[in-house]
Amino acid sequence: MASVNTNAGAMVALQNLNKTNSQLQTVQNRINTGLAVSSAKDNGGIYAIAQNMRAEVGGLRAVTNSLDLAVSTVDVALAAGDAISDLLIEMKEKALAASDVSLDSASRTALDEDFKALRDQISTIVENAEFNGTNLIDGSSSGGISALANAKGTNTINVADEDMSLSGTILGLSSGTDIATQSDAAAAVTAIESALTNLNSALSRLGTGSKSLEIHKTFVSKLSDSLEKGIGNLVDADLAKESARLQSLQVKQQLGIQALSIANSAPSTVLGFFR
Structure with missing residues (x-):
């Protein structure tokens, strides 16, 4: 079903992007502190x-x-x-x-x-x-x-x-x-x-x-x-692994932004139905 009120693709893309951003923040914190467990919420x-x-x-x-x-x-x-x-x-x-x-x-x-x-x-x-x-x-x-x-x-x-x-x-x-x-x-x-x-x-x-x-x-x-x-x-972080993971997540973040952009443009195809 084509709809301008509900964009399921954008929702999924946004969820994935938010998850990637959260993982990226965790990795950046580990790199900044050198700790895999820097607070009670980590473990x-x-x-x-x-x-x-x-x-x-x-x-x-x-x-x-x-x-x-x-x-x-x-x-x-x-x-x-x-x-x-x-x-x-x-x-x-x-x-x-x-x-x-x-x-x-x-x-x-x-x-x-x-x-x-x-x-x-x-x-x-x-x-x-x-x-x-x-x-x-x-x-x-x-x-x-x-x-x-x-x-x-x-x-x-x-x-x-x-x-x-x-x-x-x-x-x-x-x-x-x-x-x-x-x-x-x-x-x-x-x-x-x-x-x-x-x-x-x-x-x-x-x-x-x-x-x-x-x-x-x-x-x-x-x-x-x-x-x-x-x-x-x-509690110490393995900085070699975290560095590799950082690069991987940065690529995933860029891909997520691209996917969200594509999903957001999907409702505009509805305009073709009225030409």
């Missing part, structure tokens, strides 16, 4: 999974920052402990020399001055072994330092503090320790040897804690990379 299930994984990655970034902070704090403590160990070795050398009964008073006095300077330097090092307000070796950080271990914040890695101050639990030296006499020097040698033994144990514990933090930091980095790769597998 609600995949989008929800990807968002959960993105939250996990964000949490792991916080874990990494926490681990970095803890590692730096422990490394500062280790550096200070190494310096204290060197000072104790020098102090033992001075004390051993001063314990010689044949030493004259002038030499003993000079050794004592050097000894006390080294002793006081330990206190200076301990007071300044601080990172971001935390000092693991001055006895002020009760319980040590904790770092986040997972993105939920339910697990932590702890490194205990070590009191390396002169009168602390590690060194056990008095702030007034000197080698002014032969007997004082002999006692100082014994005390320093004990302090060195305790200090080496403390440094070993700190080193183990620092290694644990570094190992977990490496694991968190690999886990984060794996999650990001998984997100990409879920």
Whole structure:
């Protein structure tokens, strides 16, 4: 039936053209964003999974920052402990020399001055072994330092503090320790040897804690990379395929416009019936 009121051909052509335009818009959006699933309307299930994984990655970034902070704090403590160990070795050398009964008073006095300077330097090092307000070796950080271990914040890695101050639990030296006499020097040698033994144990514990933090930091980095790769597998667009599809849809769009133009001109043939 020929009719000017209803053009079925134009309706079909328009439906096909609208469908092509919709597909073209989707492809252009994928090319613009690089994502096959950029919002929930693209694929609600995949989008929800990807968002959960993105939250996990964000949490792991916080874990990494926490681990970095803890590692730096422990490394500062280790550096200070190494310096204290060197000072104790020098102090033992001075004390051993001063314990010689044949030493004259002038030499003993000079050794004592050097000894006390080294002793006081330990206190200076301990007071300044601080990172971001935390000092693991001055006895002020009760319980040590904790770092986040997972993105939920339910697990932590702890490194205990070590009191390396002169009168602390590690060194056990008095702030007034000197080698002014032969007997004082002999006692100082014994005390320093004990302090060195305790200090080496403390440094070993700190080193183990620092290694644990570094190992977990490496694991968190690999886990984060794996999650990001998984997100990409879920939502990233294959741009090579989308580019080919874009060209195909552009041709279909032009053909659809041509088909609609032909369909729209069909009612004009009715005029031939009245000539």
